[in-house]
Amino acid sequence: MKIKELRKSKHISQQKMAMDLNTNQNTISRYETGVREPGISELIRIADYFEVSIDYLVGRTDNPKFYK
Amino acid sequence: MKIKELRKSKHISQQKMAMDLNTNQNTISRYETGVREPGISELIRIADYFEVSIDYLVGRTDNPKFYK
DNA sequence: ATATAAATATCCCAAATTGGGATATTTAAG
DNA sequence: CTTAAATATCCCAATTTGGGATATTTATAT
Numbered sequence: 001m002k003i004k005e006l007r008k009s010k011h012i013s014q015q016k017m018a019m020d021l022n023t024n025q026n027t028i029s030r031y032e033t034g035v036r037e038p039g040i041s042e043l044i045r046i047a048d049y050f051e052v053s054i055d056y057l058v059g060r061t062d063n064p065k066f067y068k
Numbered sequence: 069m070k071i072k073e074l075r076k077s078k079h080i081s082q083q084k085m086a087m088d089l090n091t092n093q094n095t096i097s098r099y100e101t102g103v104r105e106p107g108i109s110e111l112i113r114i115a116d117y118f119e120v121s122i123d124y125l126v127g128r129t130d131n132p133k134f135y136k
Numbered sequence: 137a138t139a140t141a142a143a144t145a146t147c148c149c150a151a152a153t154t155g156g157g158a159t160a161t162t163t164a165a166g
Numbered sequence: 167c168t169t170a171a172a173t174a175t176c177c178c179a180a181t182t183t184g185g186g187a188t189a190t191t192t193a194t195a196t
């Protein structure tokens with residue numbers, strides 16, 4: 001989960017990001033530290049938020065074989 | 069979740085797919101009918117299995133803006 | 137260097153979600 | 167029409183989740 005990198009590249013706090021996504025700061029923190037994982041709908045919202053693919057978000061970009 | 073279409077295109081049963089993914093037939097059924105959702109790791113395994121992107125798998129392909 | 141504030145991580149817990157076994161229902165063959 | 171294969175649903179224990187509160191870490195100002 002590349003949330004932390006993406007968030008920092010946008011120079012926003014966990015707090016702001018949490019607000020934007022209608023959730024809590026601690027939830028974002030957990031995603032970033034990996035102690036919790038978001039469900040699919042949350043995953044999509046985060047990907048939308050950063051305008052990246054889910055595959056990138058979850059670190060699956062280096063996988064050479066997804067085409068569709 | 070485009071599991072059903074992908075699975076059918078490969079002409080395999082839920083049973084076989086479940087076996088291949090070390091899970092149960094009812095779990096696959098639930099994913100397909102939408103009553104349950106897989107977690108991220110399972111999502112990746114399914115995407116790997118069908119060799120598609122997660123974005124495609126969850127029906128996010130039509131979103132024009134993911135680039136990274 | 138230290139007080140203060142901002143940012144991030146962790147604790148606890150109730151609620152929601154999950155997967156599995158068993159079983160019912162639907163669909164396809166014979 | 168019967169049987170078998172495929173798929174969906176029920177029940178339930180266990181895991182996982184998010185939120186509030188709080189602790190800890192990090193940055194800023196004096």
